Amino acid sequence: MEIAIIAHDGKKADMVQFLNKNKNLLLRENIKLIATGTTGGKAEKAGFKVRKMLSGPMGGDAQIAARVAEGKTQLVFFFKDPLASHAHEVDINMLIRVCDVHNVPLATNEATAQLLLNAVTLL
Numbered sequence: 159m160e161i162a163i164i165a166h167d168g169k170k171a172d173m174v175q176f177l178n179k180n181k182n183l184l185l186r187e188n189i190k191l192i193a194t195g196t197t198g199g200k201a202e203k204a205g206f207k208v209r210k211m212l213s214g215p216m217g218g219d220a221q222i223a224a225r226v227a228e229g230k231t232q233l234v235f236f237f238k239d240p241l242a243s244h245a246h247e248v249d250i251n252m253l254i255r256v257c258d259v260h261n262v263p264l265a266t267n268e269a270t271a272q273l274l275l276n277a278v279t280l281l
């Protein structure tokens with residue numbers, strides 16, 4: 159299963175904490191992580207193997223949306239910062255829309271991500 163991880167700057171520390179908390183599951187061989195550039199770099203530093211796309215503002219969200227549309231990414235954890243504005247808001251909304259179009263589970267906060275990941279452990 160390919161899982162995309164994305165975090166806005168104000169949520170990157172939370173994402174790393176979430177990844178570490180769920181390390182046992184996320185390091186399983188059948189789980190592949192992809193990420194927007196900077197988020198992926200942080201995850202790598204924490205010891206995760208991650209396929210990195212471009213940074214979000216440079217098109218990384220759009221690249222992940224394309225993988226969702228192509229059926230390559232099955233789950234998206236997107237820790238959005240609702241208190242910041244983003245130059246690439248259209249890309250962010252496009253990724254959310256593409257997940258809805260293709261019925262791909264998308265968590266936009268940590269609590270939802272944890273619930274989804276708990277469900278993955280039951281698969």
Ligand SMILES: O=C(CO)COP(=O)(O)O
Nearest residue numbers: 194195196197213214215
């Ligand atoms: O901007 C982002 C998502 O919209 C995240 O991108 P980075 O992981 O490259 O910071």
